[in-house]
Amino acid sequence: MRTVVVVGGVAGGMSAAARLRRRDEHARIIVVEHGEEVSFANCGLPYYVSGEIEARRSLLLHTPTSLARTLRLEVRSRTTATAIDRTARTVTLEAPDGGTELVDYDALVLAPGAYAVMPPIPGIDHPRVRTLRTVPDADAIRGWVTDGAQRAVVLGAGFIGLEAAEGLRHAGLEVAIIEAAPHVLPVVDPEIAHHVRVELKAHGVAVHEGVAATTIADRDGRPVVTLADGTVLPTDLVVLSVGVKPRSELAAAAGLALTDGGAIVVDADQQTSDPFIWAVGDATASVHAVTGVVAPVALATPANRGGRVAADAIVARWATSRGTAEGVDSTPGQHSDSTESAEPHPAVNALDAGHRRSPRPLGTAIVRVFxxxxxxxxxxxxxxxxxxxxxxxxxxxxxxxxxxxxxxxxxxxxxxxxxxxxxxxxxxxxxxxxxxxxxxxxxxxxxxxxxxxxxxxxxxxxxxxxxxxxxxxxxxxxxxxHGGLTQHDPAVAIDPEQQFVLDVRNPGEWERGHIAGATLIPQPQVAESVDRVRELAAGRPIVVHCASGFRSYLAHRTLAAAGMPSANVSGGFTSLAVLQPQLVTTD
Incomplete structure (x- = not known):
């Protein structure tokens, strides 16, 4: 009987374990989870805090008992993997009572996840400062809310921070969100982040951008957050969401290859630098499909997919070989009997040699903000x-x-x-x-x-x-x-003295706001006004815009037909007003 040890549950680890069982009916599959819950909906935690998800049990997808019953998995919760002996292929487990156990493995899957980054802020260890990554975190925050908390500060305005701010506001608290980067949700462009900022403020969230928290003091058992600009925010609780870092100490101690940032290096089969160890989830590094940057992608979908890929790769190895890889012998005496025959075990649902591998991630993600x-x-x-x-x-x-x-x-x-x-x-x-x-x-x-x-x-x-x-x-x-459209990037400065700025919206739109120094000629009048445009431009480059880009594209083509090249502002005045608000006037 082969033994697979999966270190870590939740998304990646549980996907690997479940897929392994579907592929091999007889393997011994041990899941080791250092926390209390082995399979929970961590993406649902903010909605439990808000009260939208009312029942705590809704977050618990499986228990050790249900996993043993449905998939015949051996689940060890509140158990920590403390060491890996790659030569002997054993992993040391520490039980809740402090006892240790040495477990042999034929394949090892690491899914340890990630830690919340703890910035070096004095007072970060205040008892009312929590991250929001586990069910106990959500329990603590929801408990404070239930007990009458009225104010909350969220440090970090990424996905988790925004969801936490929304949830706490839904729960009736006054909320302030702090982002050290120039704008909230730093992974998106400033013009998209603008809409997030507007939505937060519309729902009463105080937004502090481009400034970091410097201290967290205590006042009568409650935190007081001070920002670098001198702003002081007394509060009843702080949610910390400034990022995550790979939980890779076990892999590092075992000598597995890591990136400079500490993430576990894996290939497209999720295999590590050891041919008998695979890794999945937030602790691993992926090559971004567009940028080629090697870094963790802390998202649920890649973690789940990675678990499936790792399981398939393990089973493919078993089904097509005696268990050797890259010169490493798989036949120590105490390990599985899979080397006795080159034929796969009849209980293994064999995959073809071209089993699916992990693609380079695009980092597709979405967040609701009110x-x-x-x-x-x-x-x-x-x-x-x-x-x-x-x-x-x-x-x-x-x-x-x-x-x-x-x-x-x-x-x-x-x-x-x-x-x-x-x-x-x-x-x-x-x-x-x-x-x-x-x-x-x-x-x-x-x-x-x-x-x-x-x-x-x-x-x-x-x-x-x-x-x-x-x-x-x-x-x-x-x-x-393919020709026909030259664009002006609305993030690039416009100088009406050096450029002729042609606004082709209607007069009502102009009165509500326009670019200082621009000239208004509504689009239907452009064709009859080309000589006037040529005269006013006086040899300057022509930049044309409407509200969103379509009417100005028509004008752009009209001017081109008259022998006057121009550049159409991408996204029109709507984008310009967001990216260069200093240009906008109503005079």
Missing amino acids: DLAVGMTGASRRALDGQPFHTARTHSGHHAGYYPGAETMHLLLHFAPDGRILGAQGAGRAGVDKRIDVIATAARGGLHADDLVDLDLSYAPPFGSAKDPVMMLGMIADNVL
């Missing part, structure tokens, strides 16, 4: 720094505008000069998840940005538009890549 959804896939502008790329932007309804209830959705698509999809982001009250997932699927399938025009998407007025926003992004990309 009534706003914010999603992303691929690389952000910051991640693409130094690389040439174009950006298409749309600000359109999530379904047909004439059908009641259309909500504005802000989308952007980064693409390479050769058309490769590099990344996409979106923010809106409806429809964002669908569009980001469509673009992520297109990117995974190797489609180029201009191929989005040809997608065959479902359409009816309550659900979308005949020209879906994703298709519109593709049309913009097609125009950029």
